Amino acid sequence: MSFLSLENASVSFGAGNSKIKILSDLNLEVKENEFVAIIGFSGSGKSTLMSLLAGLILPNSGSIKMKGKTVKEPGPERGMMFQNYSLLPWLSVYQNIELAVHQVFPHFSKIEKENHILHYLEMVNLLPAKGKKPHELSGGMKQRASLARTLAMKPEILLLDEPLSALDALTRANIQDEIMRIWQEDKRTVVMITNDVDEALLMADRIIPLTIGPEATLNDPFIVDIDHPRDRTTINANRNYKKLKVNVTNFLINMNLEAKKLNLNPHIPMPELTPDHLNHSRSNRTF
Amino acid sequence: MSEKRSDQIKYSILKFLDVTGFTVLDPVIRLIFREETDKQCKAIGKFLVVPILFLFFCLTMWWKIAPQHKTKSGEVPTPDKVWNSAKINHTFDYRETTKSEDFIARSESRKEILKQVQAQIVSIRSEAEQAKNQVLLMEEKFKNDFLPSKLEVPNTNLSNYLTEVNILSNRRKEELNVLKAEVMNGKTTKKEFVHFLEEQDKLVDQEKKILKELRSVISEIRSQKFKPLEKARSVYNNLANELQFLKKREEFLTKSNRSVRVQEANDKLQLSIEDLELATTEKDIYLRAKKVIRQKESIARLEGQQYASAVTVYKQIKRSIFTVLCGFLMAAIIAIPLGIMCGLNKVVMACLTPFISVFKPVSPVVWLLIFQIIVGAFFPDPETHPFFLFFSSIPYIGSLNINPALVFSACTVAICAVWPALVNTALGVSSIDKDHINVARVLRLGFKDRLFKIIIPSSLPYVFAGLRISLGVGWMVLIAAEALSSSDGLGKFVWDEYQNGSSYSFANIIYACFVVGIIGFCLDRIMIVLQRIVSFDGGTTSV
Ligand SMILES: Nc1ncnc2c1ncn2[C@@H]1O[C@H](COP(=O)(O)OP(=O)(O)OP(=O)(O)O)[C@@H](O)[C@H]1O
Ligand SMILES: [Mg+2]
Numbered sequence: 001m002s003f004l005s006l007e008n009a010s011v012s013f014g015a016g017n018s019k020i021k022i023l024s025d026l027n028l029e030v031k032e033n034e035f036v037a038i039i040g041f042s043g044s045g046k047s048t049l050m051s052l053l054a055g056l057i058l059p060n061s062g063s064i065k066m067k068g069k070t071v072k073e074p075g076p077e078r079g080m081m082f083q084n085y086s087l088l089p090w091l092s093v094y095q096n097i098e099l100a101v102h103q104v105f106p107h108f109s110k111i112e113k114e115n116h117i118l119h120y121l122e123m124v125n126l127l128p129a130k131g132k133k134p135h136e137l138s139g140g141m142k143q144r145a146s147l148a149r150t151l152a153m154k155p156e157i158l159l160l161d162e163p164l165s166a167l168d169a170l171t172r173a174n175i176q177d178e179i180m181r182i183w184q185e186d187k188r189t190v191v192m193i194t195n196d197v198d199e200a201l202l203m204a205d206r207i208i209p210l211t212i213g214p215e216a217t218l219n220d221p222f223i224v225d226i227d228h229p230r231d232r233t234t235i236n237a238n239r240n241y242k243k244l245k246v247n248v249t250n251f252l253i254n255m256n257l258e259a260k261k262l263n264l265n266p267h268i269p270m271p272e273l274t275p276d277h278l279n280h281s282r283s284n285r286t287f
Numbered sequence: 288m289s290e291k292r293s294d295q296i297k298y299s300i301l302k303f304l305d306v307t308g309f310t311v312l313d314p315v316i317r318l319i320f321r322e323e324t325d326k327q328c329k330a331i332g333k334f335l336v337v338p339i340l341f342l343f344f345c346l347t348m349w350w351k352i353a354p355q356h357k358t359k360s361g362e363v364p365t366p367d368k369v370w371n372s373a374k375i376n377h378t379f380d381y382r383e384t385t386k387s388e389d390f391i392a393r394s395e396s397r398k399e400i401l402k403q404v405q406a407q408i409v410s411i412r413s414e415a416e417q418a419k420n421q422v423l424l425m426e427e428k429f430k431n432d433f434l435p436s437k438l439e440v441p442n443t444n445l446s447n448y449l450t451e452v453n454i455l456s457n458r459r460k461e462e463l464n465v466l467k468a469e470v471m472n473g474k475t476t477k478k479e480f481v482h483f484l485e486e487q488d489k490l491v492d493q494e495k496k497i498l499k500e501l502r503s504v505i506s507e508i509r510s511q512k513f514k515p516l517e518k519a520r521s522v523y524n525n526l527a528n529e530l531q532f533l534k535k536r537e538e539f540l541t542k543s544n545r546s547v548r549v550q551e552a553n554d555k556l557q558l559s560i561e562d563l564e565l566a567t568t569e570k571d572i573y574l575r576a577k578k579v580i581r582q583k584e585s586i587a588r589l590e591g592q593q594y595a596s597a598v599t600v601y602k603q604i605k606r607s608i609f610t611v612l613c614g615f616l617m618a619a620i621i622a623i624p625l626g627i628m629c630g631l632n633k634v635v636m637a638c639l640t641p642f643i644s645v646f647k648p649v650s651p652v653v654w655l656l657i658f659q660i661i662v663g664a665f666f667p668d669p670e671t672h673p674f675f676l677f678f679s680s681i682p683y684i685g686s687l688n689i690n691p692a693l694v695f696s697a698c699t700v701a702i703c704a705v706w707p708a709l710v711n712t713a714l715g716v717s718s719i720d721k722d723h724i725n726v727a728r729v730l731r732l733g734f735k736d737r738l739f740k741i742i743i744p745s746s747l748p749y750v751f752a753g754l755r756i757s758l759g760v761g762w763m764v765l766i767a768a769e770a771l772s773s774s775d776g777l778g779k780f781v782w783d784e785y786q787n788g789s790s791y792s793f794a795n796i797i798y799a800c801f802v803v804g805i806i807g808f809c810l811d812r813i814m815i816v817l818q819r820i821v822s823f824d825g826g827t828t829s830v
Pocket of ligand 1: 047
């Protein structure tokens with residue numbers, strides 16, 4: 001039995017003439033302790049898919065099940081990290097996380113609660129900014145605060161909507177490691193949206209492309225059969241990795257071309273840019 | 288280290304200015320701390336000096352234009368007259384407070400004050416006598432100067448006028464006599480005579496016009512000459528008033544003083560008690576015992592007595608502010624919960640919308656009359672009603688003389704102020720960011736948590752924006768309501784001055800206009816500060 005599943009789910013927005021089907025006929029099976037990455041172009045409906053998985057919107061047809069039970073409403077066991085962060089602007093970073101922690105772990109003592117919050121703030125490197133209000137934070141800081149809030153809820157399944165898109169390379173690599181560690185050590189299940197193929201290949205067990213909307217649907221997954229834990233310094237050498245990267249990239253390019261109905265040469269030479277470069281620069285430069 | 292401290296002080300002052308909305312003073316503070324002096328000087332020039340110059344320009348225009356418009360209550364007062372009326376009101380209030388303090392002064396301090404007052408009386412009396420002599424002197428001089436023969440006319444037109452009028456009237460009379468004779472002997476027809484008389488009327492009008500101009504020229508000269516006399520008189524009047532005030536003080540410190548009168552009454556009581564001891568017949572004992580009881584009662588009454596001070600403008604201000612705050616509080620207590628319910632629930636919104644739409648545009652005057660009737664019915668006998676007795680027993684508020692008029696004024700303020708707060712709160716609650724609701728849903732917050740942790744905090748800026756409008760509306764409504772219903776307060780002050788129509792009353796009305804405006808401004812500023820405190824986006828609030 002799968003942990004989280006979509007069966008022929010479809011989602012439409014609007015009513016009457018202006019009704020458009022954003023997602024159609026989605027089928028997805030996420031196993032327990034699996035790491036699924038979803039890639040797709042902007043506006044194709046990835047965030048909508050996330051809201052669907054979280055239970056924030058209900059499918060117009062088909063169904064969504066978690067552990068065999070139909071999902072009817074959102075809940076803290078499916079921890080959602082919103083693409084636009086959704087921090088409460090009248091609360092400081094600390095208080096934002098406190099609100100979630102207080103609700104999810106009501107039995108925590110004062111000290112337990114504080115330690116818990118500080119632990120996650122430290123994880124995303126936000127301890128110095130814990131007293132700041134969201135409007136005093138940079139985009140990347142907000143993103144990290146939002147991630148810390150989601151992680152601090154310790155949900156069974158993490159639904160991360162482009163969690164690292166606004167971060168610099170170094171912070172990004174650090175937090176990637178943290179997410180992977182949490183996923184492995186705490187045996188969580190993760191569904192993550194990303195636009196970065198390297199990131200998906202480094203972290204995920206499966207990469208599922210979402211076709212271009214409207215009526216976007218999930219395509220056949222790419223299985224990333226590289227053993228965990230993966231090391232970003234050596235993964236470039238992995239033959240599987242290279243092959244997958246070419247496949248996924250080509251798939252995306254083709255999908256885009258198909259959508260645009262343009263007849264261009266699909267074999268655009270890819271720049272030889274790999275996470276390797278990142279690591280070199282990391283050792284040479286001091287940030 | 289010391290530099291850091293001064294920086295801290297600077298930034299806390301700047302922050303304070305920012306929160307209170309006095310950002311115009313920002314460059315001044317920066318200049319004092321010597322930060323980019325050139326830039327600050329420019330900013331001060333643009334945003335402080337220019338507005339101040341403009342203010343002076345407006346004052347001068349006022350000064351120039353005001354006296355040209357003559358009204359029933361005299362000329363439109365100039366700024367100095369308004370300032371003077373502010374001073375007079377201040378003095379009046381000071382005197383009333385002093386008298387009421389004198390009235391309750393006791394033993395040693397009473398004697399101390401009495402000594403000072405008596406010394407002042409002596410010195411003021413001699414000053415007043417001098418001033419009086421001065422006035423008499425001036426009056427004499429004025430009478431002499433104003434003999435028509437001695438009138439010096441600066442622009443020589445006066446004699447022209449007189450000769451012109453003389454010529455006109457003489458010609459008219461002559462012609463009339465000639466024509467009368469001609470009509471009699473048939474040289475002229477009667478019809479022509481009528482025509483001639485019409486012409487004559489025109490001449491008379493012309494004469495009148497010239498004479499009128501003449502009169503105004505004379506009165507102008509007269510008033511120029513009159514000025515020193517007027518000044519001497521006002522000096523004397525001021526001194527006489529001061530003297531009268533001091534004499535009144537003396538009285539309040541001696542024979543009218545509360546403790547003195549209590550003492551006297553006690554002495555009498557002592558005598559009566561002795562009398563009672565001496566009484567022998569049954570009837571005498573009864574009557575004298577009764578007398579003792581009566582005297583004891585009157586002493587008790589005397590001890591609780593306060594000076595019945597006249598109503599000064601400051602008292603009216605206090606009362607108006609108290610009333611507007613009561614009404615505003617009532618409005619907030621009604622509007623905020625209702626607004627939240629409207630924002631949360633479409634059914635409640637649908638139920639209330641007709642009421643809001645119909646009652647919102649109703650004029651405050653109508654509400655005032657309605658509440659006057661309703662509140663009047665609640666308190667048929669206000670003097671003994673427990674509601675008012677309760678309020679009069681509260682220390683500070685008791686002195687404001689809470690009565691039904693205050694209650695219905697406050698109710699009128701409340702009903703007019705309720706709408707902006709209600710509508711804004713409903714808007715704030717219903718326009719809450721969907722993302723924030725999603726957070727609450729993911730966390731499965733209960734209704735109470737959702738309300739107090741998400742909905743109310745997120746709508747607070749709207750709520751306070753609404754409350755700010757409400758307070759502004761309430762203040763405007765209150766002044767009108769007080770004027771209309773003659774309920775004590777600033778509005779009544781204005782109305783009384785209007786009815787009174789003395790030479791100062793127009794200036795007093797304009798003075799009240801400034802007082803109302805400045806208080807309204809202060810109330811608004813307080814609301815801005817509150818609004819800034821609850822706003823979480825760090826944005827500025829419009830002033
Ligand atoms: N509440 C809504 N009402 C109507 N249309 C919507 C709504 N939310 C999303 N859409 C539409 O659904 C489509 C998918 O939106 P979605 O936010 O899921 O895209 P996305 O894949 O997450 O894009 P991005 O990568 O830019 O975040 C868009 O075309 C958008 O216009
Ligand atoms: Mg999205």
